[in-house]
Amino acid sequence: MFQIVIVGSGFYGIALANRLQKLNANITLIANSERTIFLPSTIRLPFNKDASRVEVLVKDVLNSNVELIVDQVLNIDEERIELKSNHSIAYDRLVIATGAEWDDPICPDKFLQYGIETYANELSAKIEKARNIVIVGGGIVGVEVAGEIAYHCPKKTVTLIHSRDKILNGEVIEKARDSVQSQLLNLGVKLILGKKAEIKGDSVSIDGSQIPCDHLIKATGPRANPPPSSIKGLLNEQREIVISATFQTVSTPKIYAIGDVTNYPERGLVSRHSWLATICHNLQEDVNGTSNYRSIKWHKRNFKANVGISVGPEGGAGQIVLPFGICINAPKFLIVKSKSATLFCGRFKSLYSYY
Numbered sequence: 001m002f003q004i005v006i007v008g009s010g011f012y013g014i015a016l017a018n019r020l021q022k023l024n025a026n027i028t029l030i031a032n033s034e035r036t037i038f039l040p041s042t043i044r045l046p047f048n049k050d051a052s053r054v055e056v057l058v059k060d061v062l063n064s065n066v067e068l069i070v071d072q073v074l075n076i077d078e079e080r081i082e083l084k085s086n087h088s089i090a091y092d093r094l095v096i097a098t099g100a101e102w103d104d105p106i107c108p109d110k111f112l113q114y115g116i117e118t119y120a121n122e123l124s125a126k127i128e129k130a131r132n133i134v135i136v137g138g139g140i141v142g143v144e145v146a147g148e149i150a151y152h153c154p155k156k157t158v159t160l161i162h163s164r165d166k167i168l169n170g171e172v173i174e175k176a177r178d179s180v181q182s183q184l185l186n187l188g189v190k191l192i193l194g195k196k197a198e199i200k201g202d203s204v205s206i207d208g209s210q211i212p213c214d215h216l217i218k219a220t221g222p223r224a225n226p227p228p229s230s231i232k233g234l235l236n237e238q239r240e241i242v243i244s245a246t247f248q249t250v251s252t253p254k255i256y257a258i259g260d261v262t263n264y265p266e267r268g269l270v271s272r273h274s275w276l277a278t279i280c281h282n283l284q285e286d287v288n289g290t291s292n293y294r295s296i297k298w299h300k301r302n303f304k305a306n307v308g309i310s311v312g313p314e315g316g317a318g319q320i321v322l323p324f325g326i327c328i329n330a331p332k333f334l335i336v337k338s339k340s341a342t343l344f345c346g347r348f349k350s351l352y353s354y355y
């Protein structure tokens with residue numbers, strides 16, 4: 001039977017495996033851990049320390065028709081995936097969905113390696129001990145982390161350094177950026193804008209002057225996390241997997257990739273319905289032996305999508321995209337209700353399986 005293998009057991013790997021079970025093919029998911037973490041829920045972990053609300057056993061959210069293999073990938077070539085346990089798996093089509101690497105405090109690998117509770121306790125002890133916490137990078141993740149710390153630890157000095165003159169980046173409309181900026185200031189966050197931080201070990205300086213810091217958090221963006229592979233041309237200089245709008249890799253069209261590991265300019269889960277429908281349709285074409293592939297729109301960087309940004313559990317801002325690309329400010333109460341209040345903790349499991 002036609003063999004489709006997915007490597008990566010995060011959001012896209014699991015959601016795709018569940019959706020593909022309708023195809024007349026064997027579906028295998030290779031995971032590097034028995035557990036998986038829902039990233040948007042992780043930033044509150046040092047404060048609520050409730051692992052069960054951010055992680056889940058892969059087998060508990062995976063359809064029983066999908067074969068699950070927990071192992072380490074040693075190499076991928078055009079025909080097979082070599083695994084640490086000494087065996088290799090041949091594939092007709094491969095999908096890579098291994099996500100990205102993040103710095104503390106969002107380290108999926110550390111969560112999985114040390115156990116999420118140990119890691120959460122470690123982070124929480126570091127925050128408790130520190131008087132001056134500095135976050136470098138004022139994109140969405142930096143803002144959300146600053147908001148959480150300032151909300152839960154009002155006595156600490158929290159400083160957020162961002163290279164632009166206003167918080168966040170061009171993919172967020174001005175009104176939402178203004179709202180986030182004033183909410184952070186209200187929580188007592190010190191903002192240093194329009195400056196590049198120089199980081200040496202654990203110390204941070206700006207224009208040669210040292211910023212008081214006894215806990216540094218780098219929120220300067222994730223890096224793609226591709227699995228080991230001997231395929232030439234699979235990655236670009238940033239080590240992202242280079243795909244076309246069909247999700248097929250440019251180097252090897254029988255290999256697909258989706259999510260944070262790719263060079264597709266949009267990140268996140270907002271467009272998951274159309275992405276999953278498109279990749280699923282294209283794999284169906286492969287199973288049928290036809291090639292009537294569908295494509296997603298290839299956005300430019302900074303294009304505007306629906307966004308919700310938490311600023312602590314009681315704050316937030318965002319934007320809603322209307323027909324014809326009109327983008328309006330989202331009311332704060334809507335973002336608090338839909339995201340900030342819970343950060344999806346405990347209620348993300350259904351997201352893997354409703355397709």
Ligand SMILES: Cc1cc2nc3c(=O)[nH]c(=O)nc-3n(C[C@H](O)[C@H](O)[C@H](O)COP(=O)(O)OP(=O)(O)OC[C@H]3O[C@@H](n4cnc5c(N)ncnc54)[C@H](O)[C@@H]3O)c2cc1C
Pocket residue numbers: 007008009010011012013030031032033036037038039040041042043072073097098099100102106108109112141144225226227228258259260261267268269270308339
């Ligand atoms: C703090 C934070 C808040 C966010 N908030 C939002 C939000 O509100 N809305 C939104 O749309 N997006 C949000 N995102 C982004 C969103 O979570 C990611 O874009 C999404 O999780 C990407 O899914 P993925 O499947 O590509 O990667 P991941 O979900 O990271 O999954 C990758 C998986 O692959 C596994 N893996 C890695 N290497 C291997 C290997 N060699 N073999 C097997 N498995 C491997 C990893 O362990 C991991 O389980 C947020 C991200 C963060 C960090």
